[in-house]
Amino acid sequence: MNRPYNFSAGPAAIPEEVLQQAAAEMLDWHGSGMGVMEMSHRGKEFISIYENAEADLRELLGVPAHFKILFMQGGGIAENAIVPLNLSRAGVVDFVVTGSWSQKSAKEAAKYASESHIAATAKDSGYTTIPAPDSWQLSRGASYVHICSNETIHGVEFQELPDLKALGSDAPLVVDFSSHVASRSIDWSRVGLAFGGAQKNIGPAGLTIVIVREDLLGHALPACPSAFDYQIVADNDSMFNTPPTWGIYMAGLTFQWLKRQREGDLSGVAAMEARNIAKAKLFYDYVDQSSFYVNKVAANCRSRMNIPFFLRDESRNEAFLAGAKQAGLLQLKGHKSVGGMRASIYNAMPIAGVQALIAYMQDFEQRKA
Numbered sequence: 001m002n003r004p005y006n007f008s009a010g011p012a013a014i015p016e017e018v019l020q021q022a023a024a025e026m027l028d029w030h031g032s033g034m035g036v037m038e039m040s041h042r043g044k045e046f047i048s049i050y051e052n053a054e055a056d057l058r059e060l061l062g063v064p065a066h067f068k069i070l071f072m073q074g075g076g077i078a079e080n081a082i083v084p085l086n087l088s089r090a091g092v093v094d095f096v097v098t099g100s101w102s103q104k105s106a107k108e109a110a111k112y113a114s115e116s117h118i119a120a121t122a123k124d125s126g127y128t129t130i131p132a133p134d135s136w137q138l139s140r141g142a143s144y145v146h147i148c149s150n151e152t153i154h155g156v157e158f159q160e161l162p163d164l165k166a167l168g169s170d171a172p173l174v175v176d177f178s179s180h181v182a183s184r185s186i187d188w189s190r191v192g193l194a195f196g197g198a199q200k201n202i203g204p205a206g207l208t209i210v211i212v213r214e215d216l217l218g219h220a221l222p223a224c225p226s227a228f229d230y231q232i233v234a235d236n237d238s239m240f241n242t243p244p245t246w247g248i249y250m251a252g253l254t255f256q257w258l259k260r261q262r263e264g265d266l267s268g269v270a271a272m273e274a275r276n277i278a279k280a281k282l283f284y285d286y287v288d289q290s291s292f293y294v295n296k297v298a299a300n301c302r303s304r305m306n307i308p309f310f311l312r313d314e315s316r317n318e319a320f321l322a323g324a325k326q327a328g329l330l331q332l333k334g335h336k337s338v339g340g341m342r343a344s345i346y347n348a349m350p351i352a353g354v355q356a357l358i359a360y361m362q363d364f365e366q367r368k369a
């Protein structure tokens, strides 16, 4: 059976091999007589799943030894509070607002920081650009600077992480990488903390990944709940409370799948990045030459993962979506705040899925209104 191509922004498509392996292991994991959901998180079976997932993620993303990898719960929205609870030291925190997600983060941080300062915003462009880093009004002595490195709703992506030191700031950079983690390499020398929900590029909803430089641990505000205190979570190997065991297992299967991926001489995340560049180029090139569809994001900050696009004649939106569904192309409706369509083409989307979408779009354009 050929499954439809699923363009959901999240929870999103999971590689079929991963789903099949999980199905095969559902009732009896590796002869243990238990399914993963039924295992104690402190038993040797689950500990091995956890340790392999952590080690594979560290290897795939090239995470240096002086960063901790935490497996938490609560998603990106909870991290909008957990990060300032741990890192703000009740001081000023800076935000670069490039879309809905960084805007939400700035609003939430204001509850815990003395000031949530907007160092730059792309609001005037309708969030179709990223303000040049040398124009950011960074605060002196900020506790951290927050960016969302891929804005899932507006389809805007940093092609390079900012070098805060070069901008004259000693503050750690906090990165919400929810919707493009594991799709490209990360320069950890520029990062203090990165967080993201798993449900786009890594696995099912319920698991949140936090990767944090060790020197940033141990500064939580007194009101910070123990389960959200990064130091406590790290000291307990993410098992201060019961971790999201199923999510960690599924993420682990995805990491093994990622390690098996090859593009020419490349493997793992580098192979995915090459594939993601090719997929995104194919799609943007098609939309750009079309007089029927349009993408409004500036060329130098277009997301490789989430591509909002519009029919120039919006009265045909419903027909477009209905036809797409019939053609086996699912969940293309744009976010309600932006409208139009959105194609999310995460790691699990093969290039054949993008080709099928373009073929459908060409066909739809040919049809009579």
Ligand SMILES: Cc1ncc(COP(=O)(O)O)c(C=O)c1O
Pocket (backbone or CB within 6 Å): 010, 074, 075, 076, 077, 078, 101, 148, 150, 151, 152, 153, 176, 177, 178, 179, 197
């Ligand atoms: C970039 C980004 N940050 C944060 C979130 C919020 O994540 P959650 O709903 O898991 O809390 C999302 C969800 O789509 C997102 O795309």
